[in-house]
Amino acid sequence: MEFVKLDHPAAGVARLAIHRPEVRNALNQAVREQLAEQFSTLGKSSEVRAIILTGGDKVFAAGADLTEFAHKNAVQMQQRTVHLLWQSIAECPKPVIAAVNGYALGGGCELAMHADIIVAGRNATFGQPEIRVGVMPGAGGTQRLTRAIGKFQAMKYLLTGLPFKGEEAFAMGLASEVVDDEQVQARALELAQLIAGMPPLAATQIKEVVLAGQDIALDAALLLERKAFNLLFASQDQKEGARAFLEKRPPNYTGN
Known part of the structure; x- marks a missing residue:
């Protein structure tokens, strides 16, 4: 089943949209595999100069799909080798813009932090709430968030699981820009086209x-x-x- 949709909204620009609306774009294994495959392919394409990553107008990604691993043990979690799928995104050589509307929580927040530029809606909701279900971020949340906003802010959100809005993300340095919710997609495309016109x-x-x-x-x-x-x-x-x-x-x- 196709959970990641690809289109080319402008010359030199590829757009990847997560499409699992019934579960707020929760990241299951299939989504991660499809994202990894697409980023690997787009990273090698001479026709692509910038990539937009989004979940659409309503939600970016509400987090990991807990139904997939709630009852797994440590060995089974290790055998999933999910880090290799995230690595394909992190190593993509093309500039990546995350267009964030709605929830970007847990794995969704970590996914957004794999981008090079984050355009956030004012009502976007970021956070790493993993501690509230007895675990911790496992796809870079403790490291990327700390590098983005500093130890003391990161510790606050990692240890409490509290969410924060687009305006706060911008003020702390996590978001590159914050715009009205209905302008997120258009602004991300505008930036992608600008980058696509560069060498x-x-x-x-x-x-x-x-x-x-x-x-x-x-x-x-x-x-x-x-x-x-x-x-x-x-x-x-x-x-x-x-x-x-x-x-x-x-x-x-x-x-x-």
Whole structure:
């Protein structure tokens, strides 16, 4: 059954929409597998320059599907190797924009944090409520949330399971932008089109260096940045960008 729908709303833009409305887009194994497959494929496509990840206008993803593992033991949970599916999303080289309306709780919040940009509706609801059912985040929630909003804010939400709205997510640095609920999808598409018009090699290098550099020493991260910066001067897009600037015309980036 297809739980993740793919469309291409604009040139260079792919949109993935989770579609399990009857359970508020709860993340079961099938959803994770389909997301992993789509991200792996889109990450290799020369036609795709930006990816929008959404659950639609009403809900992003209300969390993991508890019916799948409520009665499993530790060995059975380990054998699910769900982390390999999440890894396919984390390693996607293309810029990813999460368009978040409604609930983004538990695994849904963790999924949104795999994106590079989060556009949140004012009434979007984020949170990591796992502690309320006797467990803890298991797909990066303790680590990504702490890196995004800091230890003391993250501890508050991780230890209480309390939710927080789009405005709060923006104020804490989790959301890139907060807009009216009905504008979320349009704004995500606007940003995706803007990114799709940029040189894709530069976009890929920016994402790679930001993610690789955030957990290493500053000197090593700056070295990565310099190497990537210099490498881009071997691209045709760099030459096209310079020519277009000097000739005062729009550039035409080809990804070469």
